[in-house]
Amino acid sequence: MIQKPRGTRDFFPDELEARRSIEKTMRETVSRWGYREVATPEFENLELFTLRSGEGIIEEMYAFQDKGGRDIALRPELTAPVLRMYVNEAKVLNKPVRWYYFGDCFRYERPQKGRYRQFWQFGIELVGADSAMADAEVMAVGYDLLKATGVSFELRVGDLAMMRSLLDDLEPELQKQVRGCLDKRDYEALEGMGLKSDLAGSLTALIESKTLDDAFAITGAIPEEERIRETFAILDAHEVPYIQNFGIARGLDYYTGCVFEAFAENLGAENQIMGGGAYRLAHLFGGEDTPSCGFAIGFDRVMVSRGESEMQRPQTVAVVATPEGRIFGIRVAAAFRQAGVRTITDLMGKSLSAQLSQAAKHADFVAVIGGREAEAGMVTLRDLASGEQQTLSIEEAVAGVVGSGTR
Incomplete structure (x- = not known):
């Protein structure tokens, strides 16, 4: 080596x-x-x-x-x-x-x-x-x-x-x-x-x-x-x-x-x-x-x-989706990125629970997209720090993350 x-x-x-x-x-x-x-x-x-x-x-x-x-x-x-x-x-x-x-x-x-x-x-x-x-x-x-x-x-x-x-x-x-x-x-x-x-x-x-x-x-x-x-x-x-x-x-x-x-x-x-x-x-x-x-x-x-002084870092959103919500999830991820938010998505076809487990290690927010959210054009946004969760439009979800500043 x-x-x-x-x-x-x-x-x-x-x-x-x-x-x-x-x-x-x-x-x-x-x-x-x-x-x-x-x-x-x-x-x-x-x-x-x-x-x-x-x-x-x-x-x-x-x-x-x-x-x-x-x-x-x-x-x-x-x-x-x-x-x-x-x-x-x-x-x-x-x-x-x-x-x-x-x-x-x-x-x-x-x-x-x-x-x-x-x-x-x-x-x-x-x-x-x-x-x-x-x-x-x-x-x-x-x-x-x-x-x-x-x-x-x-x-x-x-x-x-x-x-x-x-x-x-x-x-x-x-x-x-x-x-x-x-x-x-x-x-x-x-x-x-x-x-x-x-x-x-x-x-x-x-x-x-x-x-x-x-x-x-x-x-x-x-x-x-x-x-x-x-x-x-x-x-x-x-x-x-x-x-x-x-x-x-x-x-x-x-x-x-x-x-x-x-x-x-x-x-x-x-x-x-x-x-x-x-x-x-x-x-x-x-x-x-x-x-x-x-x-x-x-x-x-x-x-x-x-030393180990705490650094402010940009917010990270993980878009997690079921198979039925995956295509709509791509649109949601694009909206976050266009607003300047660091956004990651699953590339390996993992289950929803596996995606959520992975997101907990790297993200501040999770945008959950299932079949119901995809059909309604909505996003279930969860704040991983507070545990609060809301179902919002794409625009409202993006605004909520952008308005939260840095962590």
């Missing part, structure tokens, strides 16, 4: 319908902010990702040569493809460009809870706006999206300008090592790096600072201070709850200003479900130096975090 590849999943109807429902909610939420969907190829030229992240990322990717000898990779994320698309085909559009995406990505890494080799990302990119208003909008959209999914999470917001002001005098390789220690909160290793006497203490204090004023007391005045304060004020105006966090050390070689992360409350160690910030990437792909801000949400982690 051939098994599915490691790190991939099969989705049964109930689970897939739950995913589609949350996906729909997220699409509707982000659309209200004016973002429109784009899609890119599932595989791209390998260089697209190594330009951004370096050759080391190849070990974490599904990379291969195609039959023409070209170096190709399954996309490990979607920001680079979306910016490549912008540079190729959309840089003449009016700014800012508001785009969102939803798609599967692939990484060759060890599978674990909420982390798979094939996984899905939902994200936005705001391209061509360089302002506190733009940064705050992106964070507010991210908060709105996660809130709409029903997960419990904490949003942490910071800015890399303060961290960068302390690290700018260090050599790039030493900066990388220091960032690794800070990201892991390994203060002992930081002390052992031979930094200037006060630098390690300042970095540790910045990591632990709780407010903007505390952070600026450590770094002193920096050119970005007014922009940072304005961003936080606008975020407050959006009424977005967040925690100030100036200890975000990752992404200093990528993000250019604001950074933010969201963490679910029930995912254990792998609990980050959103990450993003301001960046400049377009020039790497042959475009002009363009300010951008965006985020990606780990859709699979959202679903894991939701």
Whole structure:
């Protein structure tokens, strides 16, 4: 028996319908902010990702040569493809460009809870706006999206300008090592790096600072201070709850200003479900130096975090019929379907009792069609939840199910 590849999943109807429902909610939420969907190829030229992240990322990717000898990779994320698309085909559009995406990505890494080799990302990119208003909008959209999914999470917001002001005098390789220690909160290793006497203490204090004023007391005045304060004020105006966090050390070689992360409350160690910030990437792909801000949400982690949360699902009607009522039953089923109701019928010629038993497992309503109902053009409609039963016209039966909403 051939098994599915490691790190991939099969989705049964109930689970897939739950995913589609949350996906729909997220699409509707982000659309209200004016973002429109784009899609890119599932595989791209390998260089697209190594330009951004370096050759080391190849070990974490599904990379291969195609039959023409070209170096190709399954996309490990979607920001680079979306910016490549912008540079190729959309840089003449009016700014800012508001785009969102939803798609599967692939990484060759060890599978674990909420982390798979094939996984899905939902994200936005705001391209061509360089302002506190733009940064705050992106964070507010991210908060709105996660809130709409029903997960419990904490949003942490910071800015890399303060961290960068302390690290700018260090050599790039030493900066990388220091960032690794800070990201892991390994203060002992930081002390052992031979930094200037006060630098390690300042970095540790910045990591632990709780407010903007505390952070600026450590770094002193920096050119970005007014922009940072304005961003936080606008975020407050959006009424977005967040925690100030100036200890975000990752992404200093990528993000250019604001950074933010969201963490679910029930995912254990792998609990980050959103990450993003301001960046400049377009020039790497042959475009002009363009300010951008965006985020990606780990859709699979959202679903894991939701757990067994009850999902609303569409009503299902089972049309069960005796041999004398079968032809009329086809007309009844068609009327329900035309009204948008999910409707199933017996295909195996089962007895009425067997059909009713089967319907009880899958349906919310049963439309019983016997010879008497067929002759009168009526339907005996039974609500399986309440046990109530009425004999109605087709139109009345359809209206009764449609009016009951979802279950």
